Amino acid sequence: MRKILEIQKQLLPDLTEVLKKRYTILHQVMMVGLVGRRSLATSLNMTERVLRAETDLLKSQGLLEIESTGMKVSEAGKQLLDELEPIIQELLGLSNLEERIRTFYKLRQVIVVPGDSDISIMAKQELGRAGAKALLSVIREDDVVAVTGGFTLAEVAEQLSPSIPAPLKNAWFVPARGGLGESMEFQANSIASTMAKRVGAQYRLLHIPDLLREDAYELLYQDQNIREIVGLIRKARIIMHGIGDAMEMVRRRRLEPEAAEEIHAAGAVAESFGHYFNEQGETVHQMLTMGLQLDDISKAEVVIGIAGGRSKAKSIHAVLKFGQEDILVIDEAAAREIVKELD
Known part of the structure; x- marks a missing residue:
């Protein structure tokens, strides 16, 4: 896995940054439990416009659930976070x-x-x-x-x-x-x-x-x-x-x-x-x-x-x-x- 990640860093550095960003969003939502977009944007030092695009994508993938009171990580999202953890550690x-x-x-x-x-x-x-x-x-x-x-x-x-x-x-x-x-x-x-x-x-x-x-x-x-x-x-x-x-x-x-x-x-x-x-x-x-x-x-x-x-x-x-x-x-x-x- 380490070899593949090193190749990815060299050939697709932008993809690595996107992965880190989306992992961070999912992880922060999981830590908080239920959070609004404005509060999440502030905690991540991210504009609401950029965050909205990312959370909409994560929702479309079934990783986030968005309700009237805020957003939370789905069961599929929690499973993905567990699987991603060793990869993020390497990155x-x-x-x-x-x-x-x-x-x-x-x-x-x-x-x-x-x-x-x-x-x-x-x-x-x-x-x-x-x-x-x-x-x-x-x-x-x-x-x-x-x-x-x-x-x-x-x-x-x-x-x-x-x-x-x-x-x-x-x-x-x-x-x-x-x-x-x-x-x-x-x-x-x-x-x-x-x-x-x-x-x-x-x-x-x-x-x-x-x-x-x-x-x-x-x-x-x-x-x-x-x-x-x-x-x-x-x-x-x-x-x-x-x-x-x-x-x-x-x-x-x-x-x-x-x-x-x-x-x-x-x-x-x-x-x-x-x-x-x-x-x-x-x-x-x-x-x-x-x-x-x-x-x-x-x-x-x-x-x-x-x-x-x-x-x-x-x-x-x-x-x-x-x-x-x-x-x-x-x-x-x-x-x-x-x-x-x-x-």
Whole structure:
């Protein structure tokens, strides 16, 4: 297939651009679900006149359904999008990025989606969709899945299909650690419960702050219910987590100035699991949190990291150097920055 695509790029470059454009239109409609032409034109930075011609053609091919309330992708359109995905990956050069990153960091799988999540809502949605697909590809009937909080994991939860062939009624979703203190929709508790409901699984929540003083930690851990939930979290076969920029996470968590200065002075560039990592993937600071610990992560069978945006490239690299990832889901902007460093 790669050879054919290279020939097509050379002999029919215009056809390649048309394919990309029509794929993008169909894909965006599918992501939104039901959308009006004006709204779609704005999101794609396309004139309504050009978009109307394209959508009329896609409708005539049975790929779009146009109703009074907007347009949506037909079942035939959804099937075509699935079949086109690997071709688009090749056309955009994403397959090569995936393989280079996978090989260098010795990962099981790397998934790169188009765009830059720093500036594109569509890229954020696609990142969430790819993360949801990756999770569903590895989850089993009796799994325990631990998830962290954050914007990207919340998008993964939204993109999980509520109807899969066999609901995972014996699987459990749990927060990787406490999360009170963040916005409700981005807390690990909220994300774990949403994911569970989407796939018909069960869930347990950990209603304690993300960051604890030592005396509070000891006191809370005496509670039998908390010990049981923490025990379940630490048995997770699958861990799915976001990757944050170190100093951005310091600001979001409103850490004391002394702790912030210590983290900055240590050269931290990434945060995940309540741990701060330098560029070599070494832990330089650890927050006292209830839930997953580093040794639990090393024991998990499947660790899925997900992050996007050009600004996250250095953070992603640091966590990959830490060396516990199995599956990585990132966007094109982050992938190109990482490969640039490898070069």
